[in-house]
Amino acid sequence: MKFSCSLKLNHIFQRLYRTSGQADGLLVLYARRNRTGMNRVGITVSKKLGHAVVRNRVRRRIREVYRLHEDAFCPGWDIVVVARSRAVDAPFAKLTASFLNLAGRAGILKGEDRQ
RNA sequence: CAACCGGGUCGGACAGCCGCGGACGCAGGCCGAAAGGCCGCGGAUGAGGAAAGUCCGGGCUCCACAGGGCAGGGAUAACGGGUAACGCCCGCCGAGGGUGACCUCAGGACAAGUGCAACAGAGAGAUUCUGCCGGCUUUUGCCGGUGAUGGUGAAAAGGUGGGGUAAGAGCCCACCCGGCCCAUGGCAACAUGGGUUUUACGCUGUAAACUCUAUCCCGGAGCAACGCCGUGGAGGAACAUGCGGUUUGCCCGACCGUUCCGAGGAGGCGGCUUGAUCCUGCCAGCAAUGGCAGGGCUAGAUAGAUGGCUGUCAAGACAGAACCCGGCUUACAGGCCCGUGUUGCAUA
RNA sequence: GGAGAUGUACCCAAGUGGCUGAAGGGUGCGGAUUCGAAAUCCGCUAGGCGCCGCAAGGCGUGCGGGGGUUCAAAUCCCUCCAUCUCCG
Numbered sequence: 250m251k252f253s254c255s256l257k258l259n260h261i262f263q264r265l266y267r268t269s270g271q272a273d274g275l276l277v278l279y280a281r282r283n284r285t286g287m288n289r290v291g292i293t294v295s296k297k298l299g300h301a302v303v304r305n306r307v308r309r310r311i312r313e314v315y316r317l318h319e320d321a322f323c324p325g326w327d328i329v330v331v332a333r334s335r336a337v338d339a340p341f342a343k344l345t346a347s348f349l350n351l352a353g354r355a356g357i358l359k360g361e362d363r364q
Numbered sequence: 365c366a367a368c369c370g371g372g373u374c375g376g377a378c379a380g381c382c383g384c385g386g387a388c389g390c391a392g393g394c395c396g397a398a399a400g401g402c403c404g405c406g407g408a409u410g411a412g413g414a415a416a417g418u419c420c421g422g423g424c425u426c427c428a429c430a431g432g433g434c435a436g437g438g439a440u441a442a443c444g445g446g447u448a449a450c451g452c453c454c455g456c457c458g459a460g461g462g463u464g465a466c467c468u469c470a471g472g473a474c475a476a477g478u479g480c481a482a483c484a485g486a487g488a489g490a491u492u493c494u495g496c497c498g499g500c501u502u503u504u505g506c507c508g509g510u511g512a513u514g515g516u517g518a519a520a521a522g523g524u525g526g527g528g529u530a531a532g533a534g535c536c537c538a539c540c541c542g543g544c545c546c547a548u549g550g551c552a553a554c555a556u557g558g559g560u561u562u563u564a565c566g567c568u569g570u571a572a573a574c575u576c577u578a579u580c581c582c583g584g585a586g587c588a589a590c591g592c593c594g595u596g597g598a599g600g601a602a603c604a605u606g607c608g609g610u611u612u613g614c615c616c617g618a619c620c621g622u623u624c625c626g627a628g629g630a631g632g633c634g635g636c637u638u639g640a641u642c643c644u645g646c647c648a649g650c651a652a653u654g655g656c657a658g659g660g661c662u663a664g665a666u667a668g669a670u671g672g673c674u675g676u677c678a679a680g681a682c683a684g685a686a687c688c689c690g691g692c693u694u695a696c697a698g699g700c701c702c703g704u705g706u707u708g709c710a711u712a
Numbered sequence: 713g714g715a716g717a718u719g720u721a722c723c724c725a726a727g728u729g730g731c732u733g734a735a736g737g738g739u740g741c742g743g744a745u746u747c748g749a750a751a752u753c754c755g756c757u758a759g760g761c762g763c764c765g766c767a768a769g770g771c772g773u774g775c776g777g778g779g780g781u782u783c784a785a786a787u788c789c790c791u792c793c794a795u796c797u798c799c800g
Binding site for chain 1: 673
């Protein structure tokens with residue numbers, strides 16, 4: 250990926266959880282501008298969603314959504330995506346639509362940036 | 365042919381496009397004095413039979429070295445073997461179940477001692493409420509014998525039959541059951557056969573109750589252990605035969621700290637995968653397993669790599685390594701293979 | 713990843729092999745007190761699930777689930793599940 254890496258530091262997760270996020274039935278999205286010029290993306294899947302196989306599948310699908318639409322995002326943001334329990338059985342197209350809709354509301358897409 | 369029994373093994377496949385991890389390779393690019401780092405390209409490679417639960421056994425690592433004495437604790441439990449070890453596995457014995465192939469069993473000792481056995485019942489290892497019998501009394505009743513009777517209970521003096529007696533009782537006899545002793549077979553558990561006399565073998569159940577016996581173990585932790593590097597920020601603490609600390613308890617003993625220079629700490633690197641290893645063949649053994657020979661290297665992440673989408677077939681489960689092995693337990697759709705396998709039906 | 717702890721009526725909970733009652737609180741209902749309530753005091757029965765019954769009530773099953781030992785298990789043993797805590 251061109252300008253993205255994974256978000257690894259626990260205190261940055263904690264900082265993002267204190268901000269007000271965007272949510273719908275499938276996902277919750279927190280975003281915050283950073284100074285690196287890169288996007289740092291973290292995915293949170295709680296143990297309540299199921300066993301390790303279920304959690305791995307949800308995380309991989311969410312990461313795939315971001316990877317396929319990386320060009321639509323503005324660089325320079327910290328992003329945390331939390332999967333809710335209905336995201337376990339959601340089809341891939343609905344997951345994509347939910348992610349892009351929440352990102353648009355957070356104002357981190359390139360189209361939103363021009364306005 | 366059908367229904368089973370036991371054992372083993374696989375556990376989505378193929379194609380296309382876009383992606384991921386760590387090794388390896390490259391007269392490749394950038395940075396750097398160098399060591400090296402980052403990027404790019406390439407072809408290989410990349411989750412399980414349970415990776416799970418963390419229930420046992422080890423390896424490995426560290427801590428202030430763990431020594432002696434007295435207490436104490438834990439595990440296992442027919443017998444023989446296998447193993448690095450085990451509470452695991454194999455064989456075998458006994459008991460129980462099944463028509464059978466076979467399956468299940470914490471399966472030492474209550475005849476060393478102690479405890480418990482509620483309620484009911486006369487009585488729960490010790491007895492006379494009713495009954496029966498004998499004697500006295502001659503209404504009531506009293507004394508003695510008796511567990512054979514009734515009822516109670518999970519359990520009531522080893523069982524059946526006969527003799528015997530006032531009535532009865534292993535009191536006596538025959539057979540059976542169990543215990544003990546002897547002989548034979550077996551490494552052994554045990555099996556089979558015999559004996560059990562003189563005076564006295566007949567003993568309840570419970571040890572997943574205390575306990576006893578036998579064998580083994582017991583310092584503590586666990587890779588978030590532990591070692592190394594360490595930005596920024598802050599700058600402490602203490603005075604000697606004392607104080608604090610180290611192991612299941614106590615005593616003795618031993619040791620450590622009480623400092624000096626950088627503990628602790630965000631983060632990073634190592635630990636991190638060649639091992640009681642896997643595959644094939646032969647040999648020993650009923651088997652678990654062991655030996656020899658040849659060949660192979662087969663994940664190593666660190667917010668955690670195997671994915672996403674499409675198509676065809678199938679519809680197809682349980683489920684994701686985190687220091688590593690050997691087991692156990694639990695979850696699980698379907699497919700395949702093996703057996704001088706079992707039973708039933710049909711045909712010859 | 714590792715180490716532990718706890719599960720009992722709607723909630724808090726005692727019970728560590730035995731009889732009728734799963735003790736006792738809170739909660740519920742009724743009464744006293746009050747103009748009315750809260751608090752307090754007194755009494756009462758019910759307590760979860762299933763079946764039968766018009767009702768009173770009765771029977772069975774229930775102490776997280778399953779299995780075992782025992783005459784008998786909330787209690788002892790094994791196993792699974794759930795919840796919570798701690799370790800950088």
